Amino acid sequence: MCDTCGCHTSGHTEAKVVEVHQSLLAANQKQADANKQHIEAMGAVAVNMISSPGSGKTTLLEHTLDRIGSRLKIGVIEGDIETERDADRIRKKNIPVVQLTTGGACHLDAPLVHKGLHALEHQSEDGKFDLIFIENVGNLVCPATFDLGEHERIILVSVPEGSDKPAKYPTTFHGADTFVITKTDLLSYFDFSIDEARQESLRINPELRILETGAPAGIGLDEWIEYLLQLIAS
Amino acid sequence: MCDTCGCHTSGHTEAKVVEVHQSLLAANQKQADANKQHIEAMGAVAVNMISSPGSGKTTLLEHTLDRIGSRLKIGVIEGDIETERDADRIRKKNIPVVQLTTGGACHLDAPLVHKGLHALEHQSEDGKFDLIFIENVGNLVCPATFDLGEHERIILVSVPEGSDKPAKYPTTFHGADTFVITKTDLLSYFDFSIDEARQESLRINPELRILETGAPAGIGLDEWIEYLLQLIAS
Numbered sequence: 001m002c003d004t005c006g007c008h009t010s011g012h013t014e015a016k017v018v019e020v021h022q023s024l025l026a027a028n029q030k031q032a033d034a035n036k037q038h039i040e041a042m043g044a045v046a047v048n049m050i051s052s053p054g055s056g057k058t059t060l061l062e063h064t065l066d067r068i069g070s071r072l073k074i075g076v077i078e079g080d081i082e083t084e085r086d087a088d089r090i091r092k093k094n095i096p097v098v099q100l101t102t103g104g105a106c107h108l109d110a111p112l113v114h115k116g117l118h119a120l121e122h123q124s125e126d127g128k129f130d131l132i133f134i135e136n137v138g139n140l141v142c143p144a145t146f147d148l149g150e151h152e153r154i155i156l157v158s159v160p161e162g163s164d165k166p167a168k169y170p171t172t173f174h175g176a177d178t179f180v181i182t183k184t185d186l187l188s189y190f191d192f193s194i195d196e197a198r199q200e201s202l203r204i205n206p207e208l209r210i211l212e213t214g215a216p217a218g219i220g221l222d223e224w225i226e227y228l229l230q231l232i233a234s
Numbered sequence: 235m236c237d238t239c240g241c242h243t244s245g246h247t248e249a250k251v252v253e254v255h256q257s258l259l260a261a262n263q264k265q266a267d268a269n270k271q272h273i274e275a276m277g278a279v280a281v282n283m284i285s286s287p288g289s290g291k292t293t294l295l296e297h298t299l300d301r302i303g304s305r306l307k308i309g310v311i312e313g314d315i316e317t318e319r320d321a322d323r324i325r326k327k328n329i330p331v332v333q334l335t336t337g338g339a340c341h342l343d344a345p346l347v348h349k350g351l352h353a354l355e356h357q358s359e360d361g362k363f364d365l366i367f368i369e370n371v372g373n374l375v376c377p378a379t380f381d382l383g384e385h386e387r388i389i390l391v392s393v394p395e396g397s398d399k400p401a402k403y404p405t406t407f408h409g410a411d412t413f414v415i416t417k418t419d420l421l422s423y424f425d426f427s428i429d430e431a432r433q434e435s436l437r438i439n440p441e442l443r444i445l446e447t448g449a450p451a452g453i454g455l456d457e458w459i460e461y462l463l464q465l466i467a468s
Contacts, residue, residue, distance in 0.1 A: 020254050052286040053374055053402065054395025081375065083401050104405060106340070106375040138402070140287055141315065141340040141373050160394035160417070161288025167317050168287065168372070171338060183394070189423065 028146055031110035035149025038117050044075070044129040045231050048150035050172065053138030055158040056182040056215065058086045060224070061133055063215040065093040067225055072130040072232070075123070077116040079108040079137045086135060096123035107143040108136050114149075130232050140165070144172040152231055158183040163193045166201035173201050178209040178227070185214030262380055265344035269383025272351050278309070278363040279465050282384035284406065287372030289392040290416040290449065292320045294458070295367055297449040299327040301459055306364040306466070309357070311350040313342040313371045320369060330357035341377040342370050348383075364466050374399070378406040386465055392417040397427045400435035407435050412443040412461070419448030 039046045049057045061076060068074070076097040078086040087099035098119040100112050113134060121127040134150060136143040140157075155176040157165045160183060166173045173179065179201050181194065194212065201208055211227060213220035273280045283291050295310060302308070310331040312320040321333035332353040334346050347368060355361040368384060370377040374391075389410040391399045394417060400407050407413065413435050415428065428446065435442055445461060447454035 052288065052372070052395075053399055054286065054392075080402055082404055083398075085398055085402065106373075137375070138286070139340075139373060139375050141371070142376065158288075158394065160392065160420075161286075164317075164319055165287055168314055168319065170316055186394075186423065189420065 025145070028110045031114055032147035032149040035110055035114055035117065036151070038114070039132060039149060039151070042117070042121065042127060042129050042132070044132045045152070045234075046132040046134060046148075046150045047152040047154055047228075047231070048134045048136060048143075048148050049154050049156060050136045050140070050143045050176070051138065051156035051158075051182075052140045052161060055138070055156045055161065057135050057138075057156055058089055060156070060180070060182060060213060060215045061090060061135065062093065063218075063221060064133075064225070064228070065090070065095055067221065068228070069093050069095055073124070073128060075120045075129045075132045077113060077120060077132065077134045079112075079135055081105070081137060096120055096129075098123075102137060106137060106139050106141075107146050108134065108148055109146050110148050131228065140169050140172055144175050152177045154178045154180055156180045156182050157197065159186045159190050159192045162191075163197040163200075166197060166204060170204045173204045173208065176205065176208060178211065180224070181210070181212045183214060184212045184219055185217035259379070262344045265348055266381035266383040269344055269348055269351065270385070272348070273366060273383060273385070276351070276355065276361060276363050276366070278366045279386070279468075280366040280368060280382075280384045281386040281388055281462075281465070282368045282370060282377075282382050283388050283390060284370045284374070284377045284410070285372065285390035285392075285416075286374045286395060289372070289390045289395065291369050291372075291390055292323055294390070294414070294416060294447060294449045295324060295369065296327065297452075297455060298367075298459070298462070299324070299329055301455065302462070303327050303329055307358070307362060309354045309363045309366045311347060311354060311366065311368045313346075313369055315339070315371060330354055330363075332357075336371060340371060340373050340375075341380050342368065342382055343380050344382050365462065374403050374406055378409050386411045388412045388414055390414045390416050391431065393420045393424050393426045396425075397431040397434075400431060400438060404438045407438045407442065410439065410442060412445065414458070415444070415446045417448060418446045418453055419451035 051057055074095055076090045078099045081102050084099045087097045090097040098116045100116050153176045213224055285291055308329055310324045312333045315336050318333045321331045324331040332350045334350050387410045432444055447458055
């Protein structure tokens with residue numbers, strides 16, 4: 001097992017690796033449990049957004065903030081290996097945002113997100129939020145192993161990536177609450193089968209909620225916003 | 235440091251992790267060096283293709299095999315977490331192909347590729363090849379740390395993913411020989427700047443060769459094939 005990603009590795013399955021892996025994941029889980037309490041003390045619900053690079057996480061957030069950013073207290077934690085680019089995009093919406101750069105790591109972990117929560121609190125007068133988005137590092141594999149303390153885990157796959165992705169990345173879909181198919185405004189240009197994506201993902205995880213969005217064209221945003229409002233209300 | 239991905243991790247930088255990481259990477263490098271000798275004994279040049287899921291690695295391979303699959307001895311090693319789907323696509327081209335499924339791991343490593351080389355040899359009468367493609371697991375981060383014994387490392391980013399990817403994933407670009415921008419036939423539908431992608435990737439790695447392809451439309455394939463032929467001849 002990999003100590004960071006939690007994946008099963010080939011060629012190096014020594015007991016030492018398993019031991020280190022288990023201790024790291026246990027430490028992450030302890031901090032994740034604390035994060036969840038912290039988030040609830042902030043009055044918020046948190047969602048962890050996981051996808052490959054370029055699946056449209058930041059774009060979906062931009063359109064979300066345009067719709068509900070002025071009537072709800074929303075905070076955003078951006079995770080990237082390098083650069084402040086995603087945070088710069090969100091900052092233009094006048095929303096509290098924290099950029100976490102991992103300096104190389106392929107995922108966010110709970111201790112890093114804990115720092116992000118404190119930094120977010122300092123950007124709010126009363127430290128309170130309705131909804132906190134955690135945009136994970138662009139990677140469809142490794143972030144799936146690390147609980148960050150979120151209430152809802154959202155996996156995004158864009159139409160250009162192909163509808164075979166649920167079958168090829170089952171662990172990621174198994175651990176998710178919601179699957180958002182993004183860039184559906186481009187369906188006519190790609191060989192993407194909505195049916196295949198739905199069937200394969202539900203085969204892996206029958207409880208999965210599935211949404212379809214094409215954010216720049218406004219497709220599916222009403223349903224997406226309704227889903228977020230239900231999360232906050234529940 | 236992460237013991238599998240080699241990434242710098244936050245919140246768990248204990249000496250034990252560093253020690254395990256170093257020993258795993260050293261073992262991988264030893265096997266990678268042996269793989270390179272093995273590949274050369276097979277008469278071949280090997281390329282390691284790294285990208286996010288859905289960047290078009292398999293599609294580029296399909297079009298490559300249509301062009302030169304009958305006049306060169308080409309073998310393909312497909313790396314995926316689960317499924318034989320990519321190997322099934324390549325098999326239709328009547329080319330020796332081996333599917334390696336990592337069972338969860340976020341990258342190929344040298345010991346697994348060594349098994350793949352042996353399996354590939356068994357599909358050739360004389361065990362000889364001109365060119366071996368190793369299609370890594372879809373992940374722009376973790377595969378970059380693991381030498382597989384390849385002669386050339388190719389990073390692919392597709393137009394739908396966005397031209398900010400070199401700046402956001404510098405380690406991956408730093409270690410590459412060639413950067414292929416794929417799906418350029420879709421440039422008019424996306425906010426992708428070829429100039430930004432070129433400038434940012436060359437800032438990270440001034441020696442990088444950059445190619446542009448839109449395989450289904452035949453764009454850039456002459457230059458791509460010429461590049462492969464030069465690799466074999468060198």
